[in-house]
Amino acid sequence: MNISIYRSFLTLVQCKSFTQAARILNFSQPTISNHISALEEIYGVTLFAREGKSIYLTAAGNAFVPIAKKMVAEYESGLAEMAAFHEEGMQLKIAVSTQFINLYLIPVLDKLKKEFPELEIIVDRRMTIPDVINDTFNLKQYDFGFTHIEVQPMYSKRVRLWQQRLIWITSRQLYEEHNCDKNIYNYPLIGYGSFEEYIILMKDRVDFSRFEPGINFNDSESIIEAVRQNMGVAVVPYSKVARDLGEAGTLVQIAEQCGVDVSVHLLYDLEMNMTTYRRRFVELCQEAKF
Numbered sequence: 392m393n394i395s396i397y398r399s400f401l402t403l404v405q406c407k408s409f410t411q412a413a414r415i416l417n418f419s420q421p422t423i424s425n426h427i428s429a430l431e432e433i434y435g436v437t438l439f440a441r442e443g444k445s446i447y448l449t450a451a452g453n454a455f456v457p458i459a460k461k462m463v464a465e466y467e468s469g470l471a472e473m474a475a476f477h478e479e480g481m482q483l484k485i486a487v488s489t490q491f492i493n494l495y496l497i498p499v500l501d502k503l504k505k506e507f508p509e510l511e512i513i514v515d516r517r518m519t520i521p522d523v524i525n526d527t528f529n530l531k532q533y534d535f536g537f538t539h540i541e542v543q544p545m546y547s548k549r550v551r552l553w554q555q556r557l558i559w560i561t562s563r564q565l566y567e568e569h570n571c572d573k574n575i576y577n578y579p580l581i582g583y584g585s586f587e588e589y590i591i592l593m594k595d596r597v598d599f600s601r602f603e604p605g606i607n608f609n610d611s612e613s614i615i616e617a618v619r620q621n622m623g624v625a626v627v628p629y630s631k632v633a634r635d636l637g638e639a640g641t642l643v644q645i646a647e648q649c650g651v652d653v654s655v656h657l658l659y660d661l662e663m664n665m666t667t668y669r670r671r672f673v674e675l676c677q678e679a680k681f
Contacts, residue, residue: 397459399426482511486533491628536658550657553681556629558650565621566643575646579623580605
């Protein structure tokens with residue numbers, strides 16, 4: 392599509408002079424005339440009426456003005472969006488507040504990568520939810536942030552995606568040594584370095600002051616391994632231990648009434664340039680079934 396013919400038309404509408412339109416667009420006057428003739432031939436209408444040296448829009452010309460503006464606007468929008476691909480090097484940076492979110496993101500990112508093979512995707516786990524917020528919205532280090540607690544910075548868009556069950560587990564060996572006791576307070580507590588997030592979520596169900604001082608880790612893998620080593624009880628995302636539960640599993644879920652569902656949310660800046668691949672990422676997150 393030769394967008395110049397639409398620009399020539401709109402410029403001529405504004406200045407009502409072939410000479411001035413040619414000067415503004417740095418074209419020759421015959422070029423402007425050829426552009427208008429090309430449009431009239433394409434659409435089969437007369438756009439301008441000429442009376443001596445004056446020109447006037449016809450009824451068809453008046454009706455064509457918004458059409459031409461739309462054509463130019465869509466063309467310029469397309470240029471801007473494609474420029475974003477080039478300028479940003481086709482990169483998508485994501486911050487997550489907890490590792491279990493990655494389990495749900497993997498199939499989404501797999502689909503996105505197949506649609507955009509040149510897209511580089513980086514997913515970082517931040518230590519706390521405030522880190523996710525700060526790095527995504529204040530430092531602008533990430534395009535999107537995922538949190539498992541309902542928070543929303545100013546001038547942000549929040550999309551609620553899915554729920555994950557947090558459950559209490561211990562090893563089958565320790566559980567049997569405690570005569571299958573389901574009271575979590577009778578076991579040592581294995582916690583997270585940023586355990587306050589889970590305390591907030593479970594404050595109405597669990598009295599954490601009743602636990603003896605225990606061991607804290609900063610990652611769920613270490614916590615689950617400590618549970619496997621018969622060191623105590625821990626609260627973990629169900630998805631990370633589902634394979635180890637059940638009659639033949641090495642782990643046991645206890646105190647089911649103390650578990651809690653957490654909602655995962657996608658956050659991004661309202662003023663962020665929503666390129667094609669960013670927009671598609673949001674769509675895939677919303678379409679995903681977990």
